[in-house]
Amino acid sequence: MLIESKQNKRVKNWRKLHKKKYRDQEGLFLIEGWHLIEEAMKSDWMIDELIVLEGIEYPESWDSYNLTFVTKPVFNEIAQTESQQGVLAVVKQQIHGEQKLGQKLLLVDTVQDPGNVGTIIRSALAFNADAVILGQGSVDLYNDKVVRATQGGLFHVPVINGGDLSQWITHCHTHNINIYATALDDQAMPLQDVEPNGTYAIIVGNEGEGVDSGLINEANETVYIPIAHESESLNVGVATSIVLYHFSQAT
Incomplete structure (x- = not known):
């Protein structure tokens, strides 16, 4: 699936995750870049969704995740780093006893x-x-x-x-x-x-x-x-x- 509009409801929901109130409400947060995503995948944290800039090559193993492709303007709307790598993930928060x-x-x-x-x-x-x-x-x-x-x-x-x-x-x-x-x-x-x-x-x-x-x-x-x-x-x-x-x- 390719999302092309910044007005898409899912894009708006991803943007809201930049705010603590919404992160707490949804129990989710965003991570950005290859290294953080790889570390999350090596752990027991649950990745809710992977967001990939169209045209970016990614490992075949990612196909087993919930995968969404977005255009450059949409990715820019979500990302927060200056040197973007074209990959983001929505991760579920953990609660430890x-x-x-x-x-x-x-x-x-x-x-x-x-x-x-x-x-x-x-x-x-x-x-x-x-x-x-x-x-x-x-x-x-x-x-x-x-x-x-x-x-x-x-x-x-x-x-x-x-x-x-x-x-x-x-x-x-x-x-x-x-x-x-x-x-x-x-x-x-x-x-x-x-x-x-x-x-x-x-x-x-x-x-x-x-x-x-x-x-x-x-x-x-x-x-x-x-x-x-x-x-x-x-x-x-x-x-x-x-x-x-x-x-x-x-x-």
């Missing part, structure tokens, strides 16, 4: 920059975290810039979108998971003094304000990354990567 999330958790408190959240998810995958919980006030997981920044990582590590971090802290205390909040207070331990034991809940915070004081009070320990005095404070994505690497070194 806490019983499957393991004992190596990363709690993200109101981190609002899409690039930072994407980096955090990639690092969680790289350093074997069991799950990421994006707290209320953080940027939406299915924001197109977040999705691109994860480089496909969101398809391979469970992410709770918009979770109540106080409830997750209760979950951690109930399951004897030590909670470490990143902070720059006088009581915080240097990261290298923390001995990883294979289980943890790490809380990282907002770009400007850090972790909420109420969450810090619920943590077992606060930790910080020693840096040279001449340096600015670390970007939250970079800092999270360093902390996750340290905790991945449990013997």
